[in-house]
Amino acid sequence: MMKPEIAVQSDKTCHVCQSPDMQVIGEFSSLAQVTSDCRPWKRGGQLGICLSCGFVQKITDDAFLRDCEAIYRSYEVYYQAGGEEQKVFDQSRGLSMSRSESILAQLLKENKLPFSGTLLDVGCGNGNLLKSFSKHCPQWSLSGLEFDEKNRNAVEAIAHVDQFYSCDLSKVPASFDLISMIHCLEHISDPRRFLLLVKEKLNRDGMVLIEIPDYTQNPFDLVIADHCTHFDVCAIRQLLEQCGFEPVLVSTEFVSKEITVLARVNDEVKETTRMTSVQDSQRRLSEAIAWLIENIACATRIADHEELGIFGTSIAGVWLYNEIPERVSFFVDEDEARIGRSFLERKVYHPRKLPNQGQVFIPLPHKIAGGIAARLNIYGDRFIIPPPL
Known part of the structure; x- marks a missing residue:
């Protein structure tokens, strides 16, 4: 970097x-x-x-x-x-x-x-x-x-x-x-x-x-x-x-x-590309921030009723943990280099070896999260995705 x-x-x-x-x-x-x-x-x-x-x-x-x-x-x-x-x-x-x-x-x-x-x-x-x-x-x-x-x-x-x-x-x-x-x-x-x-x-x-x-x-x-x-x-x-x-x-x-x-x-080279209007950029930015806030709300609702796991140990997972650290019980990842490690003082599990209790929130864009959840539901219907952006 x-x-x-x-x-x-x-x-x-x-x-x-x-x-x-x-x-x-x-x-x-x-x-x-x-x-x-x-x-x-x-x-x-x-x-x-x-x-x-x-x-x-x-x-x-x-x-x-x-x-x-x-x-x-x-x-x-x-x-x-x-x-x-x-x-x-x-x-x-x-x-x-x-x-x-x-x-x-x-x-x-x-x-x-x-x-x-x-x-x-x-x-x-x-x-x-x-x-x-x-x-x-x-x-x-x-x-x-x-x-x-x-x-x-x-x-x-x-x-x-x-x-x-x-x-x-x-x-x-x-x-x-x-x-x-x-x-x-x-x-x-x-x-x-x-x-x-x-x-x-x-x-x-x-x-x-x-x-x-x-x-x-x-x-x-x-x-x-x-x-x-x-x-x-x-x-x-x-x-x-x-x-x-x-x-x-x-x-x-x-x-x-x-x-x-x-x-x-x-x-x-001729400058042929034009930025979208400032108004469109403002709208998209406002929607993006509102979506981030909704991710916090979704994860919090899970943690109100049972143990909360976060899928991913990179940017999105760390950010969501940082918003509600006391509510996060464990992490889930598919990267073999990360599984089994302690991350932010929480254990990292593979999706097929989850703890007996809890649900896993996938803080990723809706379409990507949906694809992951559909594939991983063979391990149990425990994967929750955010709303569309």
């Missing part, structure tokens, strides 16, 4: 278009938050929407900067599974693979990448994407970039990795055919400036690979305390076009609840 290059903004100024015309969403500050490495975080965050460009974003004031510094001082990626990357599940069959493997496999299947080239993975963490590239694209020369030295040894041990950088992107003394940013851009408080810097580091016809949450599919993205900008498909397309990138692929099908983008440098 790449530490955000946070430029100090004047209070309540849009960090995408610099407009001072921001609307702060008052009810958001009452919600608990969660860090992007899945740890409970305090209430009191500020969420806003720019009335000029329509981008949904955190208010990146001094309090936000202090929170980010505190979060990144003790950041521990995928600690719930001992450092193993989060799995992407085929919900119809319960099969899984890592996020990086899933993204790369589908890019290769669609012939979107050249046979060889040079890759810089920005925010490489402990090297999950680099491992996948090393395995499936051995002709590529690989490099990783992070804000500290913590994972240097792990990354440099990966086959075909030539360089590990721990500096600002502007100081990397090389250019590349592909720059990847897997769950990185949402942490950057000036995404336009950062994408322009990425473009400077790309070779002629170079490409950028971006993976970001889609808050319209997954409102839990809004309560991640260190996420600066909250994207939808129109927003990321428009931003890329403004920065001189031509989208080659924009998909919400590669990874559930996320947007996968592959874009090529093209300074002659």
